[in-house]
Amino acid sequence: MRAYWRDAQPQPWLFPSQRGTQPISISCAQRVWGDAKREASVHKQGGIHALRHAFATHLLESGTDLHTIQRLLGHRHLGTTMRYFHLAQKTLADRPSPLDLLPTLPS
Numbered sequence: 001m002r003a004y005w006r007d008a009q010p011q012p013w014l015f016p017s018q019r020g021t022q023p024i025s026i027s028c029a030q031r032v033w034g035d036a037k038r039e040a041s042v043h044k045q046g047g048i049h050a051l052r053h054a055f056a057t058h059l060l061e062s063g064t065d066l067h068t069i070q071r072l073l074g075h076r077h078l079g080t081t082m083r084y085f086h087l088a089q090k091t092l093a094d095r096p097s098p099l100d101l102l103p104t105l106p107s
Contacts, residue, residue: 056084 010016013023024032033048052073059069070081 053084056081060084 015024
């Protein structure tokens with residue numbers, strides 16, 4: 001991705017159509033996703049939307065705040081982004097509370 005960005009410097013879309021006047025179509029993106037999965041010998045079920053879910057979940061699990069994820073995914077409403085929260089609850093529940101980091105006061 002970095003090499004593509006450096007070489008192509010696509011604007012305003014990361015993946016423009018052949019004419020460059022709009023982003024690539026959904027069907028083109030799905031075809032590229034399917035081809036990449038086959039080439040990598042990935043047999044796990046899941047379409048390109050599963051990649052979007054995984055991206056959002058990994059961001060959330062790594063500590064990225066919901067408003068940043070909302071902007072990256074292009075959601076207008078935070079409630080739409082909150083759907084990813086249930087996917088990451090176990091990982092988030094395993095994290096220490098920020099309150100645990102506070103020094104304990106002597107009794």
